[in-house]
Amino acid sequence: MSSKRYSADFINRQSFIELDARERAKALFDEGTSRELVGPFDRVESPWLPTQGVTPQEDDGCVVMKGKIAGQAAVVVALEGAFQGGSIGEVSGAKMTAALDLACAHNEKGVRTSAVILLETGGVRLQEANLGLAAIAELMASILALRKRAPVICLTAGTVGCFGGMSLAAGLASYVVMTREARLGMNGPEVIEQENGIEEFDSSDRALIWAIHGGEQRYALGLADALVDDDAPQVVDAIRHFTSKGVPAVHRSSQVELYRSRLATLDTSQQWDPRAFRELWAKNGIREGKR
Amino acid sequence: MEQIEFTYPANRKVNKKAHVGVVGSGDLEVLLEPGEGEVARVFIRTSVDGFRDTWKAVLDRFFAKYDGAVRIEINDAGATPGIVHLRLEQAVEVSER
Numbered sequence: 001m002s003s004k005r006y007s008a009d010f011i012n013r014q015s016f017i018e019l020d021a022r023e024r025a026k027a028l029f030d031e032g033t034s035r036e037l038v039g040p041f042d043r044v045e046s047p048w049l050p051t052q053g054v055t056p057q058e059d060d061g062c063v064v065m066k067g068k069i070a071g072q073a074a075v076v077v078a079l080e081g082a083f084q085g086g087s088i089g090e091v092s093g094a095k096m097t098a099a100l101d102l103a104c105a106h107n108e109k110g111v112r113t114s115a116v117i118l119l120e121t122g123g124v125r126l127q128e129a130n131l132g133l134a135a136i137a138e139l140m141a142s143i144l145a146l147r148k149r150a151p152v153i154c155l156t157a158g159t160v161g162c163f164g165g166m167s168l169a170a171g172l173a174s175y176v177v178m179t180r181e182a183r184l185g186m187n188g189p190e191v192i193e194q195e196n197g198i199e200e201f202d203s204s205d206r207a208l209i210w211a212i213h214g215g216e217q218r219y220a221l222g223l224a225d226a227l228v229d230d231d232a233p234q235v236v237d238a239i240r241h242f243t244s245k246g247v248p249a250v251h252r253s254s255q256v257e258l259y260r261s262r263l264a265t266l267d268t269s270q271q272w273d274p275r276a277f278r279e280l281w282a283k284n285g286i287r288e289g290k291r
Numbered sequence: 292m293e294q295i296e297f298t299y300p301a302n303r304k305v306n307k308k309a310h311v312g313v314v315g316s317g318d319l320e321v322l323l324e325p326g327e328g329e330v331a332r333v334f335i336r337t338s339v340d341g342f343r344d345t346w347k348a349v350l351d352r353f354f355a356k357y358d359g360a361v362r363i364e365i366n367d368a369g370a371t372p373g374i375v376h377l378r379l380e381q382a383v384e385v386s387e388r
Contacts, residue, residue, distance in 0.1 A: 021313075039310070040310045040320070040322060041308060041310065041324065050292060050336070053292045053338075054292065054338065055292055055336050055367060055368055056366060057313070057314040057320055058310075058320065058322060058366065061314075080313055080315075082313045082314075082315030082316075082318065083313055083314050083315055
């Protein structure tokens, strides 16, 4: 592709990352089928933030919508990364869990309803620590219940990415969709540097961060199922593909033996770099992880 | 966090709600909905204390043109006066679309 052609594609692209949580959620549905549940005018905000001097947001940074994707019923939960880093508090956590439970109830009644969770989050909201932790545990239980009946798709588009306890929720999803700009990992770069020193992880090295946590590496390692450009139609196509695909035969988080054997054969006496690690896992049958 | 309230005279009925913005750094969320009586009420919660006079100046200017009988709720995360004005105008645009 010539550079001229590339820049035209880039300029004409409809960015998905530039959309806010509400616009992202709406973009995934078939036109005119979505409606928001517990929206900002319902005023279900965090009761804990104002008492600590933090301005709350009326939807607590969590947008829930119901509608149709590729003609089938679906719920979408989108976290707003710009509000408190997309962190999970009592209210946003309860909204997510309730949305997944609603999808579960529909499936039990015979209406196939999948779920899409848009995770832009650093994990638990520190101001609501224990309630946030409990919320993530409940959310994970709800994902496990729903994923037996219908696909739960995690979309991490960026640029916040998905970290902390919410990365575990992403790990339970039936399918994970990422962009190159997105990052996915349990401990974020700054946490690793703080705990193990700058020799272990230099959190100011952006190339290193994306080489390890970035969407391209996660996809190459089989920890994500699709890598898409920051382009709204491409993202929508990927989501429609996975909602239509149905429940996978084996969930990634159920492949305990596969990952155990990979870790057992890993030579930890040497320092691996991201590219060499990618090649090693590719040799070790990474595609099995793709399901 | 500081809470500020203002009241302005209004004489036009508004029928539609509007929600714009995000409580993200340097931005704000505006909830605009039909109010009661011939008055517009504004309720502000801002993360930056001590800027009551600046808020009053921005809203005085906004209500010099706008006459809708509305209830406006603002959740602010340190937006500049320019951004506040733009968000208010955006909310009006959405409510009259």
